[in-house]
Amino acid sequence: MTVQTKLRFSHLTHARRLAAALLVGAVSVAGLSLLGEPAQANLAAPPGPLDANGFPSTxxxxxxxxxxxxxDGPPLCPGTEADLVGNGADGSGFYSRATAQAGPVEMTLALRAGYAGAGDAQQTTVARSQYVAPAGSLQPHEAYQVTDPYGSAVCTSDADGGLTADACRTDSGGTAQDFTAAQDGRIGPFLTWDTLGAEAGAPPASYVGDGATPHAVTGSPDGFNRFRVQGPGIDGTCEAATIPSCAETDQFVVAGKIAPxxxxxxxxxxxxxAQWWLSTREVTYTSIGEPGTSVRLAGFSVTGSNAFSIVPGGTCRTGALLPTGTRCTVMVEFRPGFGPDATGQLVFADxxxxxxxAVDLSGTKGVxxxxxxxxxxxxxxxxxxxxxxVTVTNNGSAPLNLxxxxxxxxxKDFDVVGTGDDPCIQGVTALLPxxxxxxxxxxxxxxxxxRHATLALTAMDRKTPTTxxxxGGGLDVTKPTVRSRTPGVRATGVGRTRNVVVAxxxxxxxxxxxxxxxxRASTGRAVGAVVxxxxSRWVLNPRATLPARTWFRVRLVGGSTxxxxxxxxxxxxxxxxxxxx
Incomplete structure (x- = not known):
């Protein structure tokens, strides 16, 4: 089945599983159910001018x-110019590549260059998201949700309990001489070490990572700079044990070279x-370009809510020329008040x-x-x-008295019977933000x-209770039993194409x-069948005609799973x- 489509990912929305692999198109998708709508356009247009090898320079x-x-070759770069040029359709190079592993699943996010086929003028670029797992590491034919910095998807494991390289991935681009389709993919903003531009722990000069060391990153348009896998048999939990059968990591191996x-x-x-006191935060602006170059800071200002302002104490100056590797700071003050949440940005022009x-600013104003x-x-x-x-949390910006x-x-069905480790005591408990x-x-x-009930929580300084x-549901505790079975117990003369039906x-x-x-009753060897x-009614349909005059055994396995x-x-x-x- 081939379907031309244009799909993208987004976080935490309902899944719609694809009926078959989607191949070839502006976006090609294999083995994936994509969740949600695109968050935003993440790569600016157009790509840079073509380089000597016919690929976008940036x-x-x-x-x-x-x-x-x-x-520049390993470890800083995944490959060399020789890996890209002169290898025909097998040539490959990368603008950006990030890998991470959560549980048994390995993720690759890449903006790559290559060739659509053999011959001249076959250069192309592709934005790729790919997830692989070795055979036997997952439960066969089960759905697994993967969430990375750019969104979520559902991958279905194969019969061997794995994900092969081409079984769960999405590609944007891939047509000869088309260098813009990759911009409509999932890659972007580029993932970088979270210490890019920092005074200590920064990646090598001119690179966004060192291509070898697992490291925390930044770049997710939604702020989710992790890789997570959820599904049957995954060992562990996520989000403070609120998500079962889940594994995740915030450590990525990142490769990418900053443009000249x-x-x-x-x-x-x-x-x-949420807070009720005045405080300041420091924002750092760093020149991270090619060694020997400088960036001129034209200015900086706060946009959005007037709850934010620039205050003395920073070192950035309008018009300053910052050589690569140098940095300056700006101090931003947040003044909480009464009203809605405050949002804004500290914007640097250069x-x-x-x-x-820009650095996003946010705070809760006295609610x-x-x-x-x-x-x-x-x-x-x-x-x-x-x-x-039940955990009761003060999500406001002022103390609350329960x-x-x-x-x-x-x-009659629900009751408050105790106070837990951090007691909620009526008339006594006071919660700070x-x-x-x-x-x-x-x-x-x-x-x-x-059954339903409403727990009312009232604070002394609030007239309206929080509910x-x-x-829950009341359910009988009688175990299920087999009411009827066809063929029956020790039945003979059973048709060789007959299904097994259980009620x-x-x-x-x-x-x-x-x-x-x-x-087979004599050997215990399984007979291929579809269930x-x-x-309460289930059918087992053998894939092939059963041998004549042969005893067979039907097994029903009960248990908690x-x-x-x-x-x-x-x-x-x-x-x-x-x-x-």
Whole structure:
């Protein structure tokens, strides 16, 4: 199946799995379900003029960082000019490449140069995102969500429990003499070491990384400078254990060479968060261009909210000429007040490509608020009890004093039974901004079906309570059983093309090839078959006609991750035999 499409990634939206690999087009996608819409255009247009080998001399990202082909050889660059030129369709070079590994999955994000085919005038560029995993490292035929600095996607593992190099990737570009299609891909802004331009720990001069050392990076348009993998069998958790079956890293091996001439970088933590006091932050502006060049700082100013201002204490001066490797600082003050969140930017103007560098500024202006996350207990057996620790956090910019923590109205199924390790005590607890307290809530369903309750949290300085929605479902605790099976136990004269059909006492899940299988009774050798069905009725369809006058065994494997009902109660494993005619 070949589909021409134009798809991109974005963070934390619902998945839409592709029915087949998408190949060849402005964007070609293999083995991926892409999540969401594009965040922004991340590479500036147009690419630089063609070099002596017929490739763009530079690509520039939305932050004004220009990179040239990195052809100085390992470790600083992935390859050399000889790797690119003279190898026909196999030639390859990189403007930018970043690799990282989370769990068993290795990610590559690259803006590469190469050839669309053999012959003259075949030069092209491609923005590539690729994810690979060795055979046996994943569960077969399962969906895995990968999230990198440029967005998220879903990859489906193959029958061997792996991801091959061409099974889960997206390419933008690849047409001969088309150097602009790559700009519509996922790559950009370019990933660099987070110490690029820093006084200590910076990458080698003229490079955005050293091409060998894992390092924290910056460049994500969404601020997610990590690589994460989520899915069945992944060992670990993410986001303070709130995401199960998850592995992630913030360490990337980055390669890229800054374009000739002047270049500059502006870095600083401009996010004040929620607070009620006046404070300042330092932003550093650094000349990071080719050795021997200088960048002239034309000026700098704050845009956006008037809660931010430049104050004395910095070393940057308008008109200053900064040779490569030198830096200056600007001090920015945040003055919280009453009103909505404040946002702005500290913008530097200079004579380097792109013309401006900006650091985002944000802070919460005197809005007092606290709350807790809603929670769903899921299905719990009637009469059984489940417990959850509710964490109440002051997300405002002023202290809050807890006056009430109780259900309104009262609930027969939910109750506050304790205070946890950091107690939330009515009339006693006072939370500073960013502080938290805990309470223990139980769910004991009194009957089947969905149950809901509202936990009310009231502060002495707020008239309106903050509410937390809690929910759960009452469920019976009866294990599923096999109600009927065809062919029956010890049945003989069974048709050789007949399917195996099983009806359970209730709807079940976890029915798949490994848990509903057919095998020769004499050898235990598995018979290839397709499992279909839903709810309480499931069918095993042998892929080929069964041999005559042969005994076969059907196995149903129960367990917490195998055949079980919708409450998670496992089927007792069972098997039976039948004989073909």
């Amino acid at each position: 690509y520039t990202d939305s932050e004004g960082l220009s990179l040239q082909l990195c052809l 001439g002047p270049a500059a970088s502006a870095k600083g933590d401009g996010g004040w968060g 004579d380097a490509p792109g013309g401006t560098r 007092s608020a606290f709350g807790a996350e809603p929670f769903d207990f899921g299905d719990v057996g009637v009469g059984h009890r489940a417990t959850h620790v 006056s009430v923590m109780d259900f309104a109205p009262a609930s 960013g502080d938290s307290c805990t309470g223990i809530v139980t769910f004991t369903p009194t009957r089947n079906g969905p 937390v929605d809690l929910s 359970f006492s209730e709807a079940v899940r976890g029915v798949r090839g490994a848990t509903f299988r057919l095998e 279909t069905g839903s709810g 195998n055949v079980r009902d919708l409450s998670g109660l496992p089927l007792t494993s069972t098997s039976w035999t039948f004989r073909t005619r």
